[in-house]
Amino acid sequence: MKTTKRRFEFFTFYDHTGIARHLERMAQKGWLLQGIHGNLWSYRAISPAKLAFTVTYYPDASAFDPEPSEGELCFRDFCAHTGWQLAASAAQLQVFYNDRPDPIPIETDPDLEIETIRRYAGKTVLLPYSLLLFIGLVSTFFLISRLLGDPIGLLASSTNLFSGYIWCLELLLCATELGGYFRWRRRAKKAAARGEFLDTKGHNLLQRIILIAALVGFALWLLSVLLTETVFMKASVLVTFGSIALLAPLLWGILRLLKRWKVSKDFSRIIYIMATLVLAYCMVGVIFWIADSGYLPEQETYTYQGSELALYLDELPLTVEDLQPISADASDAYIRRRSASQSPLLARFDMAQRPRLDVEEDLPRLEYTITLVKVPALYDLCQDQLLKYWNETENIGVPEGWRTFYEPRDAAPWGALEAYQVVAEDTGPKERYLLCYADRFVEVYFDWTPTADQMAKVGQLLGQGQV
Amino acid sequence: MPREKFKTLTEQMFYILLCLKDECCGMDILDRVPAMTGGRVTVGSGTLYNLLEQFVEADMIRETRVEGRRRSYLLTPLGAQRLRQEFERLTAQAEDYRRIFGKEEPHENHETSL
Structure with missing residues (x-):
């Protein structure tokens, strides 16, 4: 038994x-x-x-x-x-x-x-809770500001979404704990004036719900990181949370040891704080060590003017070679870089094909960003932000006559639902386009004027399917 | 508005100070107060611990002896003065009551007034 x-x-x-x-x-x-x-x-x-x-x-x-x-x-x-x-x-x-x-x-x-x-x-309680409440309020303010100013940046990152979610939960917890305490105290004082005791009422169920919600959010975020992030990011996240999981019992063990050795309260506190700092420092050290060690895939490099530069050769869904003939030698002279930021709501892929700096030949370059909308309700929000970028954000502080704006274009050649081209008031149209497809937006920049065939190819390779 | 500390005494404070006319320790007080009041007044151990600390801080009692964890206390002149003030306040209240209701039983008086 x-x-x-x-x-x-x-x-x-x-x-x-x-x-x-x-x-x-x-x-x-x-x-x-x-x-x-x-x-x-x-x-x-x-x-x-x-x-x-x-x-x-x-x-x-x-x-x-x-x-x-x-x-x-x-x-x-x-x-x-x-x-x-x-x-x-x-x-x-x-x-x-x-x-x-x-x-x-x-x-x-x-x-x-x-x-x-x-x-x-x-x-013991009010100061940490008040600090957390203050940090929670500041974080929530920044979260809302970002949601209003850069919803794509916020919603397309599972890390941003998760941290915002955690801060909201933390804010709710601190507000209910502190609010509940002061409310109880005010009412208890009134009862005490009558010579009566007032029972306390906790928020135990809410605490459990918040904990479960935080754990579920954490599990989803971790899954998202493991499925979509770079090897370094995955390793950093695992090391960080693995260290925290080890740190807590380790610090508890240190405290037990200090008690067993009858170390004085003040000295114990100092040792405990120092141990926390040292262990946290070691954790960061391990992350840097992983970054420097051979455990991560080696990055190819090339040398330009004595500096060693990263040579990215990522797979891209659309290349310059798909749009115009390029010699094999020229093809090797490119850097192809792809970076992604994803969440269950949105995904954003930044891709670029640029000539290496050590190449003297004048080669065409191509840059594009794909914003994949996984939740259709966010489509209009994303479109508004993308249009606003060239119509408003880029024009802040720019005098009239030098501003830029998006001008609608025929979307048919691109196979898109809508198409816009950036036009500068002083120099006229730029080869920078915003293309709207059913589930995504493509912002594409050429350093040449695309032909109808090239436009169709862009629509075919970027406007649909997997990125 | 919060009342000035110990300007008036609660029943528990009154009896704790009363016990300390003669030297005694906390646990004696826990026993003496109910005995003194026929069980009408009891003092909780936490309440007693806190009040003894506060009375010492306010110089109303002083620690006289420490035997292990057993500490004995005694009323100071200031404590005696406060106790006397409280007694006079209560006596004045009782006198006022008698002046209004005479020596009749409160219950009967109440019924008469009805």
Whole structure:
């Protein structure tokens, strides 16, 4: 028969009533709390019993204390005198149980209870939550700004989407925790003026939902990174999260060791912070080491004016050779670079074929960006942003007569639904086009004027199918 | 507006200070208050711990002896003065009550007024 049980418990930081009621139910089922390690709580088997629980706080305690202080032990002695036995404690949090019928409560003055919780919250919880709330607000502001200014940049990156999603969840959590606490405190003070205690109400279900939502988001993001990102990005993400997964138990182990060695609170805190920094530094070091080591596919290079430059030879869906005849030698003189940014909503592919810098021959160049719309509802939003780029963004601060704008063109030669060409007020049309297809937009730049056949080829190779 | 600290005493504060007319430790107080009041007033262990700390800070009591974790306290002149003030306040309240209702039982008076 199982004699111990471990559960992940999530409680609002001030919800002492909720914790006590939960522990009373657990005792009735035959499980008595025996240890608290963060959110992992352990229980030992007992005969099912009707026990009274009280959760209280000892504000002067710290997670770095090598052992309970004299004052804390004296407090526990007082509690034991009235039948309250310590079940478990974690820093300031103290959980007591009592098997006497109608025991004298540990707190009999509601004002003092509010003051004790205020001191506990002020020392450990309010500052980090407030900082996180501030960071969450700033991040959400930037997220909304970016959504309004550059929706494609935001929505076509699973990393941007994930970080925005996490900040929103974090903001929700901090707002409900802090808002709930101050609301409870205001109402508890009113009740205390009448000599009454006010039970706390936590947001435990919301905490669980937020955690599950964050884990699901993380899993989707990780999958997206592993499927679409570069080898270096994949390795960096795996090293980062692998390190964090190792870091947490390692730091916990260090803290346990410091307690066992009875290292003083202040010295323990310093060692803990230093260990965190050193381990984080090592993690970054490993990422750089991976980048420098031979574990990643080697990048081909060429030398130009004494500098070693990357020679990208990526596969492109449309090349200069597809549009006009190029000699084999000239074909080897190109850099073909492809970069992608994808999310479940949008994908953006930037592709370019440019002559190497060490080639003197004047070779044609080709650049294009494909924005793939995976969710049709975002089509108009994307089109607006792409048109706005040349019609507005590029003209900010540019005097009249020098501005650029998109002018509609016949889309038929491109096999597109709509086509636009960039026109400069001073120099006239540029060979830069925006082509709208059913599920994508193609922005293409030539350094020559394309023929009708070349336009058709662009539509055929870029306007449909896999990118 | 928050009241000035210890300007008036709650019932629990009053009885804790009363216990400390003679030297005693926290656990003695936990037993003495219910005994003194016939169980009408009880002080929780957490409440007592915090109040003893605050009374020491306010110089209303002083620590007299430490035996292991057992600390004994005694009322200071300031504490005695505050206790006396509270007694006078309560006495004045009781006098006012008597002046209005006389020596009749409160319940009977209430019924009479109805």
